[in-house]
Amino acid sequence: MTDPTPAAAPIAAVPPSLKAETLVEALPYLQRYAGKTFVVKYGGHAMGEPEAQADFAEDVVLLKAVGINPVVVHGGGPQIGSMLKRLGVESRFVDGLRVTDAETAQIAEMVLAGSINKEIVSWIGRAGGRAVGISGKDAGLVQAEKVGGRDPDPLQGIERKVDLGFVGEPVAVDRRIIDSLSRDGIIPVIAPIGIGADGHTYNINADTMAGAIAAALGAARFFLLTDVAGVLDRDGELLTDLDPAAIKRLREEGTIRGGMIPKLETCVAAVEAGVDAAVVLDGRVPHAMLLEIFTRRGAGTLIRR
Numbered sequence: 001m002t003d004p005t006p007a008a009a010p011i012a013a014v015p016p017s018l019k020a021e022t023l024v025e026a027l028p029y030l031q032r033y034a035g036k037t038f039v040v041k042y043g044g045h046a047m048g049e050p051e052a053q054a055d056f057a058e059d060v061v062l063l064k065a066v067g068i069n070p071v072v073v074h075g076g077g078p079q080i081g082s083m084l085k086r087l088g089v090e091s092r093f094v095d096g097l098r099v100t101d102a103e104t105a106q107i108a109e110m111v112l113a114g115s116i117n118k119e120i121v122s123w124i125g126r127a128g129g130r131a132v133g134i135s136g137k138d139a140g141l142v143q144a145e146k147v148g149g150r151d152p153d154p155l156q157g158i159e160r161k162v163d164l165g166f167v168g169e170p171v172a173v174d175r176r177i178i179d180s181l182s183r184d185g186i187i188p189v190i191a192p193i194g195i196g197a198d199g200h201t202y203n204i205n206a207d208t209m210a211g212a213i214a215a216a217l218g219a220a221r222f223f224l225l226t227d228v229a230g231v232l233d234r235d236g237e238l239l240t241d242l243d244p245a246a247i248k249r250l251r252e253e254g255t256i257r258g259g260m261i262p263k264l265e266t267c268v269a270a271v272e273a274g275v276d277a278a279v280v281l282d283g284r285v286p287h288a289m290l291l292e293i294f295t296r297r298g299a300g301t302l303i304r305r
């Protein structure tokens with residue numbers, strides 16, 4: 001008679017990627033972060049191929065499943081750029097901020113709050129989570145104010161302030177809608193659009209929006225997922241740890257440029273407002289956020305006061 005029970009799989013057949021040590025290594029981090037709020041800024045450049053989008057959604061759902069409250073604030077600069085191009089609308093940036101006339105503000109809202117926001121909600125849904133997509137306009141979440149003009153070429157020392165149009169910065173955050181959603185097991189997904197006391201719609205840089213929300217929530221971590229390994233020095237080497245004074249120096253010597261300027265200004269403002277730490281990391285690396293949170297190795301650039 002033959003034995004119907006299959007022989008036990010030899011130990012060597014366990015996939016090498018499945019290491020119990022990895023899970024055990026995560027234990028102190030799981031204990032430390034349970035019940036804490038993490039704000040995740042998901043940049044337009046970090047939103048890669050469908051596989052990468054699914055990885056991102058899985059990470060966020062995993063955080064929620066282990067008792068952390070993730071709050072997603074997304075960008076979509078490149079996607080707004082493509083839409084403006086398709087519609088034949090010219091666009092330019094000054095110090096990483098898009099000069100935004102009334103038509104551009106309308107298109108930015110359509111792309112950010114209409115299209116990208118709902119896509120992220122559906123990725124999270126497919127990963128087994130529940131998400132609600134809103135913008136800063138919903139439930140009075142973010143009140144915005146027009147930002148002041150910028151000098152496009154400060155090195156020339158000439159005062160030529162550029163009016164950025166309907167570019168706003170958050171001046172007040174009403175966190176109640178985020179708290180209600182998080183309490184109900186729902187992951188808030190927020191588009192960087194706000195409304196002014198003047199009734200205008202304002203296009204807000206997504207980093208600035210995320211930083212203001214992280215500060216208002218007193219987040220334990222503020223992640224900024226982008227398309228570089230982190231903040232790089234003059235030789236292109238990763239800077240693993242920075243504080244506000246070091247960031248000021250990098251800015252003055254011109255090592256930080258373009259979109260990295262509002263990103264790091266936001267990180268400094270967030271940590272000075274009480275966020276424990278901000279981390280700039282490569283959103284294109286599969287599960288970069290989990291590696292940063294749950295392993296000793298870490299990833300990206302950590303910014304602390």
Ligand SMILES: Nc1ncnc2c1ncn2[C@@H]1O[C@H](COP(=O)(O)OP(=O)(O)O)[C@@H](O)[C@H]1O
Binds near residue numbers: 045228
């Ligand atoms: N010192 C620096 N280190 C890393 N990236 C930098 C630096 N200075 C400028 N950058 C630029 O900042 C970009 C990230 O900002 P941005 O394009 O606004 O990203 P996102 O769309 O993710 O917000 C990088 O791709 C890089 O081109």
Ligand SMILES: CC(=O)N[C@@H](CCC(=O)OP(=O)(O)O)C(=O)O
Binds near residue numbers: 074076192204
């Ligand atoms: C005022 C301003 O610049 N708003 C940004 C909003 C989107 C954004 O910041 O997206 P990323 O994070 O992908 O760059 C814009 O219009 O591109």
